[in-house]
Amino acid sequence: MNAETVAYAVAAVGAIAMLIAVIVGISTLLWLLVRLVTIPGVVIHEFAHKQACELVGVPVLEVVYFQFGDPAGYVRHGQPRRYREAFVVSVAPFLVNTVVAFAAFLGLAALVSTTGNLRAASIETIAATAVLGWLGLSIGMHAFPSTGDADTLWRRSRLEWRQSPMVLLGIPVVVVIYVANLLSWLWADVLYALGLGILAFSIVGAGPVPV
Template identity: 60%
Template sequence: MLPDPLLSALLLVFITAIITAVIAGLGTVLWVVLQIAAAPGVVVHEFAHAIACRLTGVRIHEVVYFRFGDPAGYVRHEQPKRYLNAFVIGVAPFLVNTVVAFGALLVFADLVTTTGIVTPSSGVLPAVDPGAASRELLAGAVALGWLGLVIGVHAFPSTGDANALWAQTRARWRRSPLVLLGIPFVLVVYVVSLLSWLWADVLYAIGLLLLAFAVVGSPLV
């Protein structure tokens, strides 16, 4: 029979291993759920890159609109021959995602305010009454709000987008002084991509939501 101290130590190790496995499993499940929830934003982001490549005549080698991995999506293309093409490809997701997200949030804001699901109040938060609409209408509203927010979150350029655009700028500015005119915009893209680590992308999506409510005449703040 094992000594009591050794038995206690083995039991502690066993319990710790079980707890670690459970936490790791829950973490994996949560990661998968978050990846699936964010998928529409990734798809629109990569779609914008792909469309920009086709519009500028830049050949695409491979497109992955969504996958479980890092990065969650990507577009591999040939090196753009013109700086303008590289710039358009780099900033396309910001423009496309913003327009699509804002459109979805506009419809969402109009729907929830006209049906009485959300009513602006004088308090900090608006009044929410899920029972003011049918389940189908409520589900549609939730889907619109979710799509608008996740697509808006992915409007920001990725670090890879910013690095690629900055590399193009550094390589071409001596040969084409006009590239210097684009440097302020490139710096903004680079800073914005870094700010995503500070949840600035989430704040941007929330800002689009607040703007949508203001446009439909029901400002939340």
């Protein structure tokens, strides 16, 4: 192998290494950007868990509303005594995040419907539009309970269905949670949030804003 061949090989390896570094760097930046943009959704999700625990009398041991690690946030709590308590704690984020996101989108739709030409809108109106859209999307994206929530309900279902057959009614919810988390790889969480926005706009009857 002559020196020229070696030089080409080294250059090729260097180029590949540089390309990999660029791809990894871009992926990391995108991951950080998504985490930052969706902070409100994570906070509301964990807040819903915490409030549900307090509502049904389950002791809260630790709350992390947001972090850059995995998971982005969590609530450590005691063992619920009844299945219905575990159910409420697990599905609370879906209800709370959905309601809050939908309210943000309703506000956005109402604002858009009363806005004339976008070029003539005030800076405050444009800022409010951007913030409401951001909150609706971010909070709606984090409406789905996690697979950890589904695991908890599944374990309780297997242990308690003989004593209380009504527990079986929660199994479809467990399946939906698993499927929703699986489809999140296909942006199902984003599509859900956008669906809430479309529903809000259809209710308010807001059309596109002229520019």
